[in-house]
Amino acid sequence: xxxxxxxxxxxxxxxxxxxxxxxxxxxxxxxxxxxxxxxxxxxxxxxxxxxxxxxxxxxxxxxxxxxxxxxxxxxxxxxxxxxxxxxxxxxxxxxxxxxxxxxxxxxxxxxxxxxxxxxxxxxxxxxxxxxxxxxxxxxxxxxxxxxxxxxxxxxxxxxxxxxxxxxxxxxxxxxxxxxxxxxxxxxxxxxxxxxxxxxxxxxxxxxxxxxxxxxxxxxxxxxxxxxxxxxxxxxxxxxxxxxxxxxxxxxxxxxxxxxxxxxxxxxxxxxxxxxxxxxxxxxxxxxxxxxxxxxxxxxxxxxxxxxxxxxxxxxxxxx
Amino acid sequence: xxxxxxxxxxxxxxxxxxxxxxxxxxxxxxxxxxxxxxxxxxxxxxxxxxxxxxxxxxxxxxxxxxxxxxxxxxxxxxxxxxxxxxxxxxxxxxxxxxxxxxxxxxxxxxxxxxxxxxxxxxxxxxxxxxxxxxxxxxxxxxxxxxxxxxxxxxxxxxxxxxxxxxxxxxxxxxxxxxxxxxxxxxxxxxxxxxxxxxxxxxxxxxxxxxxxxxxxxxxxxxxxxxxxxxxxxxxxxxxxxxxxxxxxxxxxxxxxxxxxxxxxxxxxxxxxxxxxxxxxxxxxxxxxxxxxxxxxxxxxxxxxxxxxxxxxxxxxxxxxxxxxxxxxxxxxxxxxxxxxxxxxxxxxxxxxxxxxxxxxxxxxxxxxxxxxxxxxxxxxxxxxxxxxxxxxxxxxxx
Numbered sequence: 001x002x003x004x005x006x007x008x009x010x011x012x013x014x015x016x017x018x019x020x021x022x023x024x025x026x027x028x029x030x031x032x033x034x035x036x037x038x039x040x041x042x043x044x045x046x047x048x049x050x051x052x053x054x055x056x057x058x059x060x061x062x063x064x065x066x067x068x069x070x071x072x073x074x075x076x077x078x079x080x081x082x083x084x085x086x087x088x089x090x091x092x093x094x095x096x097x098x099x100x101x102x103x104x105x106x107x108x109x110x111x112x113x114x115x116x117x118x119x120x121x122x123x124x125x126x127x128x129x130x131x132x133x134x135x136x137x138x139x140x141x142x143x144x145x146x147x148x149x150x151x152x153x154x155x156x157x158x159x160x161x162x163x164x165x166x167x168x169x170x171x172x173x174x175x176x177x178x179x180x181x182x183x184x185x186x187x188x189x190x191x192x193x194x195x196x197x198x199x200x201x202x203x204x205x206x207x208x209x210x211x212x213x214x215x216x217x218x219x220x221x222x223x224x225x226x227x228x229x230x231x232x233x234x235x236x237x238x239x240x241x242x243x244x245x246x247x248x249x250x251x252x253x254x255x256x257x258x259x260x261x262x263x264x265x266x267x268x269x270x271x272x273x274x275x276x277x278x279x280x281x282x283x284x285x286x287x288x289x290x291x292x293x294x295x296x297x298x299x300x301x302x303x304x305x306x307x308x309x310x311x312x313x314x315x316x317x318x319x
Numbered sequence: 320x321x322x323x324x325x326x327x328x329x330x331x332x333x334x335x336x337x338x339x340x341x342x343x344x345x346x347x348x349x350x351x352x353x354x355x356x357x358x359x360x361x362x363x364x365x366x367x368x369x370x371x372x373x374x375x376x377x378x379x380x381x382x383x384x385x386x387x388x389x390x391x392x393x394x395x396x397x398x399x400x401x402x403x404x405x406x407x408x409x410x411x412x413x414x415x416x417x418x419x420x421x422x423x424x425x426x427x428x429x430x431x432x433x434x435x436x437x438x439x440x441x442x443x444x445x446x447x448x449x450x451x452x453x454x455x456x457x458x459x460x461x462x463x464x465x466x467x468x469x470x471x472x473x474x475x476x477x478x479x480x481x482x483x484x485x486x487x488x489x490x491x492x493x494x495x496x497x498x499x500x501x502x503x504x505x506x507x508x509x510x511x512x513x514x515x516x517x518x519x520x521x522x523x524x525x526x527x528x529x530x531x532x533x534x535x536x537x538x539x540x541x542x543x544x545x546x547x548x549x550x551x552x553x554x555x556x557x558x559x560x561x562x563x564x565x566x567x568x569x570x571x572x573x574x575x576x577x578x579x580x581x582x583x584x585x586x587x588x589x590x591x592x593x594x595x596x597x598x599x600x601x602x603x604x605x606x607x608x609x610x611x612x613x614x615x616x617x618x619x620x621x622x623x624x625x626x627x628x629x630x631x632x633x634x635x636x637x638x639x640x641x642x643x644x645x646x647x648x649x650x651x652x653x654x655x656x657x658x659x660x661x662x663x664x665x666x667x668x669x670x671x672x673x674x675x676x677x678x679x680x681x682x683x684x685x686x687x688x689x690x691x692x693x694x695x696x697x698x699x700x701x702x703x704x705x706x707x708x709x710x711x712x713x714x715x716x717x
Binding site for chain 1: 357567568569571572577578579580584586587589590591592593595598599602624625627628629630631633634636673674675676677678681
């Protein structure tokens with residue numbers, strides 16, 4: 001078993017106001033202050049004390065010793081397939097906010113210091129842990145993720161305080177941590193490498209974009225639909241016939257057709273996962289499993305892949 | 320002194336003007352043709368006939384409904400002989416129980432949902448972890464916290480009760496011998512019991528409310544009757560409901576639900592971790608042996624559009640099925656764990672619409688004044704109406 005060197009940083013995203021042009025509230029840009037980084041795996045990390053603070057979010061330090069819910073929302077898919085365990089110990093390292101994995105590893109009796117332990121479990125969607133703190137004080141959280149095949153273990157450590165009343169010095173510590181991390185990356189040459197790699201990636205992206213644009217230009221497809229059930233109604237399953245023609249009006253045959261869509265104003269997709277189930281010939285494709293659950297403006301995105309490339313056609317639909 | 324009085328007078332004038340502006344009832348604009356179309360779509364008259372359930376061959380068989388109603392109220396279907404479906408689904412409370420979480424042999428994870436009109440929904444349970452009424456009916460029977468019974472015991476009960484045996488054999492053919500019990504035939508009997516209960520549940524429907532009568536008076540242009548039926552506050556509440564408050568984004572159609580799953584950022588139940596809702600439910604229904612595609616479904620074509628095209632992604636984290644709003648007064652407490660005791664609390668929740676603990680809150684803060692919230696509440700109460708049972712066994716449940 002190899003314990004990888006941790007690279008843990010808490011990034012602070014300052015919130016620039018809520019007036020993002022999204023109906024239905026914010027998505028990623030909400031007051032989600034923390035990102036926990038377990039090696040290269042990232043997750044949003046937040047804590048709630050619903051009994052005393054309702055829906056208020058905390059990044060690490062918690063105001064009162066009460067039921068606390070730790071939420072990790074994965075930003076990296078592989079975390080959802082890994083066994084993740086979660087331990088909270090009383091801070092016996094004596095290092096407080098500077099406690100690191102090395103310090104934790106040196107604790108002889110980790111079980112003795114443990115106040116909460118969630119055994120390894122694979123959580124495919126979101127990782128949730130609830131612990132009722134009985135006393136205030138300094139604690140250290142330890143999150144480990146194990147890759148199922150290789151057995152590799154990744155660990156992140158985060159010190160925090162329960163019974164925390166103000167901002168105190170912690171913005172300073174965050175800044176210090178970030179500076180230290182950047183300095184470390186710079187000294188180890190990783191930062192320079194990262195820039196190097198990403199310049200390459202950026203130019204690749206530009207080239208790809210150029211090709212994509214020329215593709216779209218080359219294939220000005222038109223997509224229309226007929227709904228055999230008549231005018232589409234909400235809350236019903238629909239089966240449509242899509243008719244796809246190219247610029248000159250010729251039927252497009254043998255294409256791979258994928259369909260998605262949603263309500264741009266409401267920031268959500270279709271309630272179902274519709275599929276093209278059959279090519280009927282003459283540019284007609286049978287689309288099944290389509291449903292709309294609200295009245296209003298919808299957009300249906302039809303992605304057509306032929307030998308000539310891929311084109312996405314948007315069909316507006318007012319219900 | 321004169322100056323002083325002039326100032327006072329001016330102040331009084333301003334106060335009166337503001338008070339007039341705030342409190343004097345403003346004229347209510349007429350409903351437009353577009354409004355009327357929306358109102359008609361919400362009216363019970365738009366509730367079409369219940370579609371057949373191809374996965375249940377006896378779904379609309381009256382004898383099966385009669386058998387189902389007896390099973391529904393039968394406490395012998397439980398480990399302690401004291402729990403029936405009606406323990407939690409009490410007819411008098413619109414088939415709910417008035418508790419935050421269901422309470423049978425143990426305590427369940429969620430609030431008991433109503434059965435009224437449930438047959439119209441493609442998904443059952445708050446998280447849609449079953450795709451038919453009949454497969455839903457089976458789950459609580461075997462849940463340790465509910466009936467704590469098992470399918471073998473269900474089969475044995477049907478075999479030992481002469482009346483049940485007769486019902487069963489008339490509907491489904493010969494009851495298999497209890498010995499030697501094989502899993503497949505036990506499952507067939509178990510599924511059939513669910514199908515009979517479903518046939519009963521398909522008869523439980525909402526009836527006309529004051530709101531529905533108001534809509535028909537609008538359609539008829541009967542102004543006198545409109546005044547009789549709806550107060551100004553109720554009209555204003557209804558206007559907010561279909562307009563500014565955006566309620567009909569989810570609470571649409573004659574049952575005031577789109578039967579879909581949404582995250583509205585309700586705070587977790589004290590002591591519980593936040594409930595993952597639909598994202599876990601959809602995973603479960605795909606694997607359930609009694610689903611539409613399973614061996615016990617009567618749908619020979621296994622068309623199963625709902626399962627086939629169900630969405631499974633992370634947008635469903637913390638999402639729960641939109642509940643019907645018909646007859647809210649008998650279904651408190653509200654939300655999937657009964658987090659809110661009153662309608663006022665529910666409306667306050669949407670008024671603020673804070674970020675969700677898990678996933679993403681789809682609701683936008685209303686930011687309404689208390690007055691508008693009261694109007695919304697006044698309207699919601701007009702959806703109260705008795706239950707309509709299309710068969711006679713209901714009174715057994717008192």
